[in-house]
Amino acid sequence: MAQTKSHSRSSLDMFSPVNLKPVQDDAWSNIFKPPPNESVEERRDRIARQQEAQRVSREIDESILESKKLFDKKKKAIKVLLLGQAESGKSTMLRNFQLAFCPTYFHGEALIWKTIIQLNLIGSVKKLLSIVEDELEMSGPRSRSPTGSTSSSLSDHHRRTRMRLLPLLSMETNLTRQLLPEHYDPSRTPEICVRAGSGWKTVLERVTLERRVPPTGQRRPMTNDGRSKDDPTLVLAASKNDIISLWEDESVREVLKRRGVRLEDSPGFFLTDTARIATVDYEPTEEDIVRARLRTFGVEEHRFLQDNGSEWYIYDVGGSRCMRPQWVPYFDDVQAIIFLAPLSFNQVLEEDRQVNRLEDSIYLWKEVCSNPLLARANIILFLNKMDILQKTLAAGIKVATYVPSYGSTPNDVENVTKYFKEKFRAYHKRLSPRPRTFFCHETSAIDTKATQAVLAGVRDGILRHHLEELNVI
Numbered sequence: 001m002a003q004t005k006s007h008s009r010s011s012l013d014m015f016s017p018v019n020l021k022p023v024q025d026d027a028w029s030n031i032f033k034p035p036p037n038e039s040v041e042e043r044r045d046r047i048a049r050q051q052e053a054q055r056v057s058r059e060i061d062e063s064i065l066e067s068k069k070l071f072d073k074k075k076k077a078i079k080v081l082l083l084g085q086a087e088s089g090k091s092t093m094l095r096n097f098q099l100a101f102c103p104t105y106f107h108g109e110a111l112i113w114k115t116i117i118q119l120n121l122i123g124s125v126k127k128l129l130s131i132v133e134d135e136l137e138m139s140g141p142r143s144r145s146p147t148g149s150t151s152s153s154l155s156d157h158h159r160r161t162r163m164r165l166l167p168l169l170s171m172e173t174n175l176t177r178q179l180l181p182e183h184y185d186p187s188r189t190p191e192i193c194v195r196a197g198s199g200w201k202t203v204l205e206r207v208t209l210e211r212r213v214p215p216t217g218q219r220r221p222m223t224n225d226g227r228s229k230d231d232p233t234l235v236l237a238a239s240k241n242d243i244i245s246l247w248e249d250e251s252v253r254e255v256l257k258r259r260g261v262r263l264e265d266s267p268g269f270f271l272t273d274t275a276r277i278a279t280v281d282y283e284p285t286e287e288d289i290v291r292a293r294l295r296t297f298g299v300e301e302h303r304f305l306q307d308n309g310s311e312w313y314i315y316d317v318g319g320s321r322c323m324r325p326q327w328v329p330y331f332d333d334v335q336a337i338i339f340l341a342p343l344s345f346n347q348v349l350e351e352d353r354q355v356n357r358l359e360d361s362i363y364l365w366k367e368v369c370s371n372p373l374l375a376r377a378n379i380i381l382f383l384n385k386m387d388i389l390q391k392t393l394a395a396g397i398k399v400a401t402y403v404p405s406y407g408s409t410p411n412d413v414e415n416v417t418k419y420f421k422e423k424f425r426a427y428h429k430r431l432s433p434r435p436r437t438f439f440c441h442e443t444s445a446i447d448t449k450a451t452q453a454v455l456a457g458v459r460d461g462i463l464r465h466h467l468e469e470l471n472v473i
């Protein structure tokens with residue numbers, strides 16, 4: 001602090017017109033030394049240059065001071081990282097945290113999340129339409145009977161429904177193009193995504209506002225209530241019945257089953273809520289906002305001020321493999337890591353379909369536990385998506401088929417959870433550079449009530465650990 005102050009004073013002295021004493025060997029003073037026989041104009045220019053230099057110097061000093069203050073503040077604050085593979089539920093957990101501890105902020109963002117939820121719904125319709133199109137193409141027009149049906153169970157009725165839903169797709173393309181980060185290839189990961197820190201919320205707010213009030217000079221087709229016709233709310237409302245009829249159609253269900261597609265298991269699935277969401281007066285519920293899917297690209301910093309005066313920084317990272325190298329710079333000074341690991345023993349990574357998801361989670365867990373930079377951090381394991389594990393086991397899917405070492409242990413939630421929890425615990429104990437307690441919670445992040453209770457306990461535990469580290473308690 002003192003160092004910064006003295007740095008600040010000396011720069012000002014150096015450029016102060018009154019104090020400007022030429023100093024031998026001082027490069028800066030030489031620059032502003034009055035030349036011999038200086039004219040009035042030259043003197044005026046020189047003083048103006050000095051004043052400008054002084055202003056710049058002051059700005060630099062102020063910014064150094066600000067950065068230092070921010071740095072000191074962050075050092076005292078509690079820093080938590082949310083880690084885990086893509087789709088493990090990190091951002092969903094973060095939104096639960098916001099809902100529990102910053103509800104005003106959470107509700108203030110409802111409009112932004114409304115658009116994301118609408119885009120999620122359209123994303124599912126898009127997948128549905130692409131399957132319908134594929135099926136219709138495969139059956140081909142030649143195989144059509146005089147009644148219009150094809151060799152597939154799909155018919156001209158489905159073709160017409162598909163045609164009517166196409167405007168939804170072009171509107172979605174326009175909207176996502178405005179939000180997608182640079183260098184993001186939607187053909188590789190066709191999922192809505194934004195780059196951390198890119199101000200995407202501002203962009204989304206602007207786009208939402210412009211839908212109501214187009215910028216001067218721009219004309220958009222408008223409806224009677226002043227909305228633009230490329231507003232997803234309107235386009236969705238107009239498509240509601242077609243979406244419902246397509247999703248509930250027996251023949252479409254048959255095609256999905258035959259192809260082994262379970263849209264209901266994909267992230268951001270809202271098709272069963274179409275009647276509620278595809279309306280002009282749709283307002284997202286807390287559960288909708290928590291469930292919305294928006295892939296994280298990079299690392300997002302979120303600041304929380306708690307009632308007890310503590311300041312928290314929570315970092316939500318993108319979990320896919322290509323983003324993991326970006327985590328490391330955030331490992332410094334971390335108090336706690338919340339590591340999300342769904343027990344998805346029967347699923348593979350989206351970015352590499354050769355890799356089992358649970359195996360990848362265990363690999364990541366080992367990396368995190370053994371990392372020397374994280375040696376002092378508390379690591380809290382969240383076995384997330386317990387609701388999905390329950391459904392998977394209830395559907396008769398056997399763990400032993402994917403994990404032979406599971407053997408003949410009963411294939412129920414209790415035993416499966418216990419088996420994998422022990423694995424995580426063993427790696428934590430073996431690989432941690434210094435002894436630390438193993439914390440583990442079973443969570444379903446879309447169950448906001450239960451999750452908030454878990455988070456309240458976790459928050460208190462992290463705070464206690466932080467105070468102990470600071471020798472306050």
Ligand SMILES: Nc1nc2c(ncn2[C@@H]2O[C@H](COP(=O)(O)OP(=O)(O)OP(=O)(O)O)[C@@H](O)[C@H]2O)c(=O)[nH]1
Pocket residue numbers: 084085086087088089090091092093266267268269290291292293294295296297317318319320384385386387388443444445446447
């Ligand atoms: N059924 C169920 N779905 C969940 C749970 N947790 C998260 N999800 C859903 O899983 C999807 C992915 O969750 P995210 O929170 O976006 O995953 P992420 O870890 O942030 O993923 P990246 O940003 O790609 O790293 C979303 O559609 C969530 O609604 C859960 O416990 N149960």
Ligand SMILES: [Mg+2]
Pocket residue numbers: 090091092294295296316317318319
């Ligand atoms: Mg995320």
